[in-house]
Amino acid sequence: MLGARLNLAVLALCGIFSQGIAVNRFGGNVATPNNIAADVKSVLGPKLSQNATIALPGEPLFDELITRYSDYDRPTFSVSIAVATKEDVQAAVAYARSKDMPFLVQSGGHGLTTSTQTVQNGMQISMRRLNYTIFDPETEIMRVGGGAVTGELANASYALGYEVTVGSCPCTGVMGVGLGAGIGRLQGMYGLLMDNIVAITMMLPDGTIERVTAESNPDLWWAVRGAGHNFGIALEAEVQLHPQVNDGMHYVADMEFPISKTVEVFKLLNLISANEIPKQLAFFITGHAPGPGSGVPVINIDFVWHGTKESAREHLQPWLDLKPLYKKEEYVNWASLPWVTYGGLNNILCSQPGGQRNFYAANAATYDISAMASLWNDWEKMSIKYNGTAKFLLMFQTFAQQAVKSVDPDSSAFPWRKGSEHFLLIQASYTDLSLRAELDIWLRQWQTLFVETSGYGRLQQYVNYGHGYRDPMEALYGYDRWRIEKLYGLKEKYDPDGLFDSYQPIRTDKASLLAAARPQLHTYKPFGQGVVDQEVLHTEL
Structure with missing residues (x-):
């Protein structure tokens, strides 16, 4: 391990997402598990609506409410408030602030950023009852x-x-x-x-x-x-x-290709992207070991066409010419679509929460063929080596861009309308905590190669795919100085105390306990030369 432990609070939403987090950073009497139970029910309880619920550790509802997609560097809670009205949200936040108690607002519970781990022994505000x-x-x-x-x-x-x-x-x-x-x-x-x-x-x-x-x-x-x-x-x-277009119907083809066809697969993706993907078309590229159809490690190409089966054929044919090991075609409505695509992977992502899921990502302008060949070969080797004790998810997303790029790129804080042709995601899942350091090194090496071969010359990320404090803020919110200055100014105006400064935070002097550590936390080395910082971050609040 390089360097000493960082004895400080590592700050912090499916989409992968948590939507708002607050942490007390400036001292005060922080509420603890030992003194919160009686107080929260007697003080906050009368202020909540009749359909709201206070859940405490040991109660069945508590465990249900605090369940998250990943337990990797996760927040912990002393109480969960299942709110039912907007006024309940106000009352819960006011109570937490009066106790200097950190809180996290959760809807889906799929936020992967490690920055949420600042909320320790805090209050969870579950929004799920506001699902109208x-x-x-x-x-x-x-x-x-x-x-x-x-x-x-x-x-x-x-x-x-x-x-x-x-x-x-x-x-x-x-x-x-x-x-x-x-x-x-x-x-x-x-x-x-x-x-x-x-x-x-x-x-x-x-x-x-x-x-x-x-x-x-x-x-x-x-x-x-x-x-x-x-x-x-x-x-x-x-x-x-x-x-709805086409009565909401989509034509879906899941195709499994052997790892030996990695070069052909990604050359075809680049060719299709270079000619502008039709606006009705989307691709998901996932690794399955084994593939549900072929039974061997495969690259799964999920071809989704929002139109008739007949109109999809000319766009599907180049993939069929590559002779997939297995192909499954379906014609499904929009509501059913998420459950049948890419080998039914969403059935796992939505029904098997918990466990350690460490996740890195980067945007790319094009798929680097050499990098893809190396990655998929290494992914297959790692899947065999760990034999189920760790599982490795590769998920790449290639979407049409016409309507995205038609909007003024300066009209919002999202900086990558012209900088997100492809989304590259890599994840390791495991339960044995002794694997944490070695798998994190492996993941970060590949993210480094993603960045070096992305065609952008720097890390650019969709904010909900950001890992946390290892990534520079500019990768999420843009490298243009005017963007950062505008965000800083608005943050100072609306949230000068940094109350909502923990999910992919905009870092101001007041808001970041890690400001001094940031340079070493996002330094990249060329792939194969090791990782700059291998220390494990410890949250001690």
């Missing part, structure tokens, strides 16, 4: 509650004959996804999820509730679309829906 959807047929706008997950938004929209961009995983929170931009299969047609949000009702750091729009508060509207986790709690979003 209310549709206005005149405006074609759907009001979505702060606890809804993307599958609920998709199902409600589909039932009414509408659709909109949502994330590919149906159990991630709508607000966590949308506050970070919201990529997805339909973005070529409708843009990012945030491009379809016309208003967000936020609880701001001062406790007030404000309906934020482009007209009512242009600066805050700019910030909450792409960096919204830093500015409060999203209580409701108003989402512009679109009449």
Whole structure:
């Protein structure tokens, strides 16, 4: 291990997402598990609505509420509040602040960033009971509650004959996804999820509730679309829906290719991307060991076409010419789509929470063929070596860009409208904690190679795919000086105490206990020359 332990609080949403976190950083009497139980029920309880619930450790509901997709560097809680109204959220936050108690707001519980680990023995505010959807047929706008997950938004929209961009995983929170931009299969047609949000009702750091729009508060509207986790709690979003294309039906082909065809697979992906992917088309590339159809380690190409089977054929044929080991074709509606794609992987991601899931990512302009060949060969070797004691997920996403790039890139805090042709994700899952250091080194080496071969010359990341403090803030929010200065200024205006400064935070002097450590935490070395910082970060609050 290089370096000493960092004896400090490592700061911190499916989409992978948590939507808002607050941590006491400036001293005070922090509530502890020993003194919170009686106090929270007697003081906070009478202020909550009748449908809200206070859950404490040892109670069955508590374990259910605090379950997360990953236990890697996770937050811990002394109490969970299942809120049922916007006023419940205000009351819970006010109570936590009065006790100098850290809190985390959770909808889907799929946030992967390690920065949330600052919340230790804190309060969880579960938003899931605020999962309503209310549709206005005149405006074609759907009001979505702060606890809804993307599958609920998709199902409600589909039932009414509408659709909109949502994330590919149906159990991630709508607000966590949308506050970070919201990529997805339909973005070529409708843009990012945030491009379809016309208003967000936020609880701001001062406790007030404000309906934020482009007209009512242009600066805050700019910030909450792409960096919204830093500015409060999203209580409701108003989402512009679109009449379904092709009656909401999608043609899906899952194809399994042997690792020996890595070069051909990624050359074809590059060729298709260079010619502009049709706006109806999306690709997911995942590693399966073994593949559900072939029974051997494979590259799974998930081809999703929002249109008729007949119109998909010309775009599918080049893949068939590569002669996949296995192919499964389906014609499914939008609501069913997440559950049948890429070998049914979402059935695992949404139904098997917990365990250690360490995750790194990077955007790429193109797939580097040499890097891909090395990666997939190494992935196969690692899968064989660890033989189930650790599992390695490769997931790459290649989406159409037409509607995304049609929006002014300076119109929001999301910086990568022209810098996210492909999303590269790599994850190790395990339960044996002794594997942590060696697997983290392996993952970080590959992220380093992703960056070096990305075509961008630097790390660029979708904010909801950021690892945490190992990545520079600019990778999430842009390298343009004006962007960072604007975010800093708005952060100082709306959240000077850094109350919402723990999910992919905008770092100001007040907000970051790790400011001095940042240079060594995101230094890259050429692949194969080792990793700069191999120390394990310890949270001691």
